[in-house]
Amino acid sequence: MKSKLYPAVLRVLEQVNRVILGKDEKIREIMTAFLANGHVLLEDIPGVGKTTLAVAFSRAMQLDYRRVQFTPDVLPSDLTGFSVYRREEEKFVYQPGSVFCNLLVEAQREIYQVYMKDVIYDYALKLVRATRDHAVLERGASPRATIALVQMAKAAAWMSGRDYVTPADVSGQFSYVAAHRVSLSGAARMEGRTKEEALREVEETVEIPPMG
Numbered sequence: 001m002k003s004k005l006y007p008a009v010l011r012v013l014e015q016v017n018r019v020i021l022g023k024d025e026k027i028r029e030i031m032t033a034f035l036a037n038g039h040v041l042l043e044d045i046p047g048v049g050k051t052t053l054a055v056a057f058s059r060a061m062q063l064d065y066r067r068v069q070f071t072p073d074v075l076p077s078d079l080t081g082f083s084v085y086r087r088e089e090e091k092f093v094y095q096p097g098s099v100f101c102n103l104l105v106e107a108q109r110e111i112y113q114v115y116m117k118d119v120i121y122d123y124a125l126k127l128v129r130a131t132r133d134h135a136v137l138e139r140g141a142s143p144r145a146t147i148a149l150v151q152m153a154k155a156a157a158w159m160s161g162r163d164y165v166t167p168a169d170v171s172g173q174f175s176y177v178a179a180h181r182v183s184l185s186g187a188a189r190m191e192g193r194t195k196e197e198a199l200r201e202v203e204e205t206v207e208i209p210p211m212g
Contacts, residue, residue, distance in 0.1 A: 002161040005107045009035075009159070015060040020053050028159065029176060030057065035155035037108050038148060041180070107158065114154040116165040119209040124149045124170050130202045131178055136188035137198055141181040149177045167208045175199045 009031065016027050030053075033040045042050040125146050132140030152173035157165045179195045188198070 003107065003110055003158065005110065006158075006161065009107060012057070012060040016053070016056045019056040020049060023053075027053075032152060032155045032159055032173070033176075035107055035111050035158060036148070036151040037111070038151065111151070111154050111158050114157050114163055114165060116150065116154060120153075120165050120167060120170060121150065123167055123206065123209050124153065126206045127170070127174050127202065128178065130205050131182050131199070134198055134202050134205075136185055136193055136201075137182050138185040138188075139183040141178045145178055145181050149173060152177055166211060171203055171208070174203060178202075 013024075013027060013031060017024055020027060030040050034057075042053065128141045128143070128146045128149060130140075131137055131145075134140065149170065153165050153169040156169040156173055157163070160169070175196055178199055182195055182198070184193060184195060184198065
């Protein structure tokens with residue numbers, strides 16, 4: 001059963017798709033990350049529309065937007081904020097950094113109520129754990145990746161109009177969640193292997209649980 005908030009989310013997607021053409025799947029995935037109370041890191045060469053995409057989302061959802069240009073002199077406080085002593089007030093005043101953009105949507109509360117059977121929780125856990133045993137991965141995903149995968153799977157279920165998670169929700173989000181959390185071995189990189197290939201192989205080693 002679709003949430004009453006679902007039409008509003010669809011309107012956001014429609015507005016962003018009018019600005020960014022041909023990226024429907026990526027745009028939907030970004031919205032899924034927002035719903036999961038996650039973070040989205042857009043990485044690509046300059047001039048391909050990353051800033052336009054971020055601005056389109058912020059305007060469609062009537063949110064605040066701040067842009068950070070990462071250069072060698074960027075400090076952690078530029079992102080998280082810092083405290084400045086104001087002599088006239090005789091106190092330190094906190095100045096928020098760019099991480100504190102308002103990139104959340106009201107539907108996040110409903111995501112936490114999406115039902116997930118124990119056997120599907122176990123499936124997510126096994127997928128993440130299997131990345132630490134794969135031959136071409138020098139570093140597998142940490143236990144924290146399991147938490148992220150569960151939240152993303154719940155958000156994906158919500159986006160599909162369901163209040164319960166299926167194995168397909170988990171497997172569909174696995175690569176998105178794990179890709180930046182794993183590292184290929186030197187030999188794998190020399191062979192031209194990719195993380196996406198390795199993660200598909202990981203999925204094949206884990207049995208998909210039944211829904212019954």
